[in-house]
Amino acid sequence: MTQKTCSCDFTSAKGRGGKNITRLSRFKPNFSWTGIKSEEYKAEGEDWVDIVRHGLIGNQGETTKFHLRYFEIAPDGHSSFEWHNHEHVVICIRGRGICLAGKKKYQIGFLDTLYIEPKMPHQLRNPFDEPFGFFCIVNAKRDKPKKVLKA
Amino acid sequence: MTQKTCSCDFTSAKGRGGKNITRLSRFKPNFSWTGIKSEEYKAEGEDWVDIVRHGLIGNQGETTKFHLRYFEIAPDGHSSFEWHNHEHVVICIRGRGICLAGKKKYQIGFLDTLYIEPKMPHQLRNPFDEPFGFFCIVNAKRDKPKKVLKA
Numbered sequence: 001m002t003q004k005t006c007s008c009d010f011t012s013a014k015g016r017g018g019k020n021i022t023r024l025s026r027f028k029p030n031f032s033w034t035g036i037k038s039e040e041y042k043a044e045g046e047d048w049v050d051i052v053r054h055g056l057i058g059n060q061g062e063t064t065k066f067h068l069r070y071f072e073i074a075p076d077g078h079s080s081f082e083w084h085n086h087e088h089v090v091i092c093i094r095g096r097g098i099c100l101a102g103k104k105k106y107q108i109g110f111l112d113t114l115y116i117e118p119k120m121p122h123q124l125r126n127p128f129d130e131p132f133g134f135f136c137i138v139n140a141k142r143d144k145p146k147k148v149l150k151a
Numbered sequence: 152m153t154q155k156t157c158s159c160d161f162t163s164a165k166g167r168g169g170k171n172i173t174r175l176s177r178f179k180p181n182f183s184w185t186g187i188k189s190e191e192y193k194a195e196g197e198d199w200v201d202i203v204r205h206g207l208i209g210n211q212g213e214t215t216k217f218h219l220r221y222f223e224i225a226p227d228g229h230s231s232f233e234w235h236n237h238e239h240v241v242i243c244i245r246g247r248g249i250c251l252a253g254k255k256k257y258q259i260g261f262l263d264t265l266y267i268e269p270k271m272p273h274q275l276r277n278p279f280d281e282p283f284g285f286f287c288i289v290n291a292k293r294d295k296p297k298k299v300l301k302a
Binding site: 020021022023024025026027033056057062063064065066068087089091093101102104106108109110111112113114115116117118120135137139140141 | 171172173174175176177178184207208213214215216217219238240242244252253255257259260261262263264265266267268269271286288290291292
């Protein structure tokens with residue numbers, strides 16, 4: 001079975017530009033939004049594939065101190081096991097998933113909201129048979145994730 | 152009919168304290184979350200009543216540069232018509248509602264995401280017959296709303 005892996009952060013789509021103007025991004029039943037392109041990332045040195053990210057807020061000229069992204073991890077996929085100084089807020093909106101955070105393991109379902117503290121090693125996993133989709137809110141200015149080797 | 156009105160911002164529940172630790176706030180079918188108290192506000196000089204707010208992220212010790220709140224406006228309710236320098240990100244998760252932003256009027260349904268630019272006069276309304284519930288993400292440091300008199 002192909003492992004589908006992603007980092008919980010990526011190089012953002014800088015340079016797309018845009019204007020800091022009011023706009024409605026309408027939700028579509030396939031978990032995409034009008035005016036928001038999905039992005040499949042292949043960051044240098046990363047080993048994940050087939051991961052979808054939608055940058056809802058943060059790369060179209062907004063000046064918010066935060067970015068809002070939607071990630072979807074396919075069945076059997078998972079993110080890197082990593083840590084960073086910045087915090088995560090994760091809100092599940094599709095399917096369900098697992099988050100490892102330190103020694104704890106959380107199952108996350110619809111609209112469950114997980115706060116991940118600074119420096120906490122964490123990994124998001126989808127061991128289920130439907131896509132695991134979630135909003136992830138982070139500070140606009142943030143450090144890069146560092147990988148953790150699991151014991 | 153009683154008008155149910157709220158401001159799109161409130162004095163946050165400072166002083167509640169708490170620790171900056173990883174936690175899961177589990178969603179409950181009545182649109183509340185474990186560990187998150189609902190708050191009914193009566194700010195000085197405001198005229199709204201019966202409005203529910205849940206401060207999901209921002210008043211339990213988190214050091215994020217943003218706050219995440221859930222608001223619910225009852226049928227026939229609306230927020231103040233106001234503006235401020237900070238931006239809003241609104242994500243509808245319950246029912247539907249209307250947002251006036253400048254001269255534009257947006258209908259917002261499930262998972263539609265509205266970005267409201269700085270200084271834009273705006274008002275959220277619920278002319279429908281079920282609760283209109285939405286996440287609202289704002290910068291942690293932000294200016295107070297200023298009321299606008301409608302023409």
